[in-house]
Amino acid sequence: MNNVMTDKTKLQHPISADLFERARQVIPGGVNSPVRAFRGVGGTPLFIQSARGATITDADGRTYIDYVGSWGPMILGHAHPEVIEAIRAAALRGTSYGAPTELEIELALEVIDAFPSIEKLRLTSSGTEATMSALRVARGFTGRPKIVKFEGCYHGHGDSLLVRAGSGVATLGLPDSPGVLPEVALNTITIPYNDPTAIESVFDQIGSEIAAVIIEPVVGNMGCVAPREGFLQAVRRITEKHGAVLIFDEVMTGFRVARGGAQEVYRIRPDMTCLGKIIGGGLPVGAFGGRSEIMDVVAPVGPVYQAGTLSGNPLAVTAGLTTLRLLKSLDPYPALERATKRLVEGIGRAAHESGWRISSNRVGSMFTGFFTPDAVYDWTGASKSDRKAFARFFHAMLEKGVYLAPSQFEAGFVSMMHDDSIIDRTIEAARMAFNRI
Numbered sequence: 001m002n003n004v005m006t007d008k009t010k011l012q013h014p015i016s017a018d019l020f021e022r023a024r025q026v027i028p029g030g031v032n033s034p035v036r037a038f039r040g041v042g043g044t045p046l047f048i049q050s051a052r053g054a055t056i057t058d059a060d061g062r063t064y065i066d067y068v069g070s071w072g073p074m075i076l077g078h079a080h081p082e083v084i085e086a087i088r089a090a091a092l093r094g095t096s097y098g099a100p101t102e103l104e105i106e107l108a109l110e111v112i113d114a115f116p117s118i119e120k121l122r123l124t125s126s127g128t129e130a131t132m133s134a135l136r137v138a139r140g141f142t143g144r145p146k147i148v149k150f151e152g153c154y155h156g157h158g159d160s161l162l163v164r165a166g167s168g169v170a171t172l173g174l175p176d177s178p179g180v181l182p183e184v185a186l187n188t189i190t191i192p193y194n195d196p197t198a199i200e201s202v203f204d205q206i207g208s209e210i211a212a213v214i215i216e217p218v219v220g221n222m223g224c225v226a227p228r229e230g231f232l233q234a235v236r237r238i239t240e241k242h243g244a245v246l247i248f249d250e251v252m253t254g255f256r257v258a259r260g261g262a263q264e265v266y267r268i269r270p271d272m273t274c275l276g277k278i279i280g281g282g283l284p285v286g287a288f289g290g291r292s293e294i295m296d297v298v299a300p301v302g303p304v305y306q307a308g309t310l311s312g313n314p315l316a317v318t319a320g321l322t323t324l325r326l327l328k329s330l331d332p333y334p335a336l337e338r339a340t341k342r343l344v345e346g347i348g349r350a351a352h353e354s355g356w357r358i359s360s361n362r363v364g365s366m367f368t369g370f371f372t373p374d375a376v377y378d379w380t381g382a383s384k385s386d387r388k389a390f391a392r393f394f395h396a397m398l399e400k401g402v403y404l405a406p407s408q409f410e411a412g413f414v415s416m417m418h419d420d421s422i423i424d425r426t427i428e429a430a431r432m433a434f435n436r437i
């Protein structure tokens with residue numbers, strides 16, 4: 001399939017194909033983040049020239065309806081005029097100072113206003129830095145070594161988080177990548193998502209060694225998977241009982257599934273929260289925060305070291321602050337909910353009419369259609385999807401002018417600029433794609 005697809009994309013996107021050849025000479029795999037490389041669907045990646053509203057345009061001059069949204073941040077749509085103007089104005093005042101600014105206080109206050117569980121936070125430049133730092137803080141705070149994560153949840157590429165699960169209830173970690181030391185991975189325990197008995201059993205065995213449980217409260221990184229009724233409550237109850245820090249990784253869900261993230265939707269108060277993506281409004285910002293008691297172990301108040309030359313960068317913070325303020329004043333969440341429901345139901349109908357049985361998950365404006373007839377609520381379920389069918393669907397949609405994430409195991413994102421006519425064009429494209437694949 002790969003070769004056929006490669007030839008096809010080359011013919012249809014000659015400039016992208018040429019750029020990819022050049023990129024591969026100097027950048028590993030031609031990309032600066034692996035999933036961009038189209039390995040999950042075959043063919044070669046599109047190189048993007050520009051983006052506006054709900055669409056992106058590639059180097060060959062083709063325009064697509066975009067459901068990647070830079071993997072989540074672009075909830076207002078691409079190149080929102082107010083965000084762009086704010087960045088332009090900020091740039092004229094200088095791009096970086098390496099000293100504190102009032103903007104950072106304002107962004108912190110905006111986050112705290114949306115997330116009552118956060119009393120103090122620190123800004124980073126990526127979600128990965130936020131999760132890595134949160135783990136260090138949790139270990140420093142508790143004095144305990146071990147971390148519990150869930151199979152299929154992604155928390156960035158930090159060493160202790162790049163660990164896969166094996167079989168069994170509590171599989172002691174094996175590194176997912178060469179270069180991650182087994183002795184580091186050994187301190188990460190991976191258990192299945194949506195299974196309260198698994199976490200109960202780990203804590204029964206070694207509860208006093210566990211510093212933190214880190215979780216995507218709504219998963220985006222095995223495709224969109226929602227927590228089952230009572231699951232997050234069980235995680236909260238067990239961590240509290242054993243004095244482990246509960247970290248909600250809301251890098252994707254923060255300001256996405258609701259202004260106050262999944263913790264607002266499911267009414268859970270974690271001890272710490274990681275943010276990223278939307279809080280940078282398309283520029284690099286991450287954050288970790290939580291109760292003051294915990295955050296005050298961070299240097300220079302406490303002994304846990306964490307730093308960043310460009311952390312709180314004025315351009316990035318300006319883009320984030322403008323985005324968060326627009327989200328507060330516009331409150332697009334009810335409209336996003338309606339639009340995404342319309343999209344997912346429409347695609348489901350189109351699939352059904354062509355005899356495809358897909359299983360659709362959606363929370364707010366995050367969605368995934370899995371090519372499996374069975375409901376998906378964990379990694380085992382997600383991995384039963386027919387990836388070859390997804391790959392054919394992906395390419396058929398691309399030909400019809402719709403840009404989906406190039407992997408079955410990624411969430412799609414709807415922005416404020418995806419109006420009904422764009423949604424209906426997408427459903428029509430899906431109808432044709434399902435008929436063809």
Ligand SMILES: *Cc1c(COP(=O)(O)O)cnc(C)c1O
Pocket residue numbers: 125126127128129131154155156157216220221249250251252276277286
């Ligand atoms: C994207 C993501 C990260 C990593 O953020 P980066 O900015 O890519 O480092 C961490 N956790 C979750 C849940 C994410 O979706």
